[in-house]
Amino acid sequence: MKVLVTVKRVIDYNVKVRVLADHSDVDLKNVKMAMNPFCEIAVEQAIRLKEAGVASEVIVASVGPSAAQEQLRTALAMGADRAILVETDEKLESLTVAKTLAKICESEQPGLVLMGKQSIDTDNNQTGQMLAALIGAAQGTFISEMRVSAEEVEVTREVDGGLQTLALRLPAVLTADLRLNEPRYAKLPDIMKAKKKPLEIKTPADLGVEVKANTRVLKVVPPAERQAGIKVSSVAELVDKLKNEAKVI
Template structure:
């Protein structure tokens, strides 16, 4: 079974994000970038499927500017067999990404597409669902466990009330939640070996996809700073403040 994994290059989770002064977006100059952590979990799952003898090939796909190649090299170092970059300097919104991924799926014909449940930059949480809808494939989102038995994919997903288990017919889309696995430490020799693995670069034009944004981002602003708290002298004062200032009851 061929498995495809989508990976996004995002601001590293350790970085304290700042807005550009003109409110046009997030400051990316001189900021450390890394693979979206949920995508890393998706890659890890794909590699584990391969190590278990279930997946025959793992193909990592990223979409965006040239530096996304670094993110793909990380996926290759983790154990993906080859990589595809759909190179584009334009802004790619979830619908455009889903359409591009659909076009890659049509070329590659994987049985399973794994994605992170969302990217930690825009937190859109849309791409996996949109891709499933466009392809007309079953989807298992927020997966915390994935098992293949008798040609069916069993996906355990975290929902408000607890855990739900779905049986999906292949081919299918699965998006990874935090507890699906703990990604491995990439071994240093694998980083060197990843340089020799194939990485193909194509463009949205090659795939015949119109990636023009359908949504317009008006402004990006920092959250309002939290107001300082105060100390109260007694329970009576606390109750009075809750009642008269906070108006909680």
């Protein structure tokens, strides 16, 4: 079975994000970029499926700027077999990405598509669901466990009420949650080997996808800074402040 994994280039989660002075967007100059953490979990799961003999080939795909080759090479170093980059410098919406990935699925015919449940930059949590709808595949979101058989995959989803177990017919689109696995670190020999693995570069036009924005960002502002705490001298003073100042009791 062929497994397709999607990868997104985002600001490293350890970096403190800054907003441009005109509030038009986030400042990306001289900022460390990395693979979206949820995508990294999806890559790890696909590699484990290959090591277990379930997957025959692991393909990683990304839609974004030329610099996203760096994140694809990281996925190749982790153990993926080949990569596809649909190169564009345009601002991408979830539906455009889903349509582009649908075209890749049309040509590659994967039995399973693994994705991160969301990206840590836009936090939309939309692309996986949209892709499943576009290609007519079963979908399992927020998965923390999975077991693959010949014709179906059993997944455990994390929902508000607890855990939900579903059996999905293949092909299926799955989006990974944090507790699915812990991604490995790429070893130096594997990083060197990854440089020789195939990485195919396409454009949205090659796939017949129009990159069109239906929304625009009006303003970006940083989150409000937390105020410093205070010390109280007694329980009575604490209760008084909670009741009369914070008004939470």
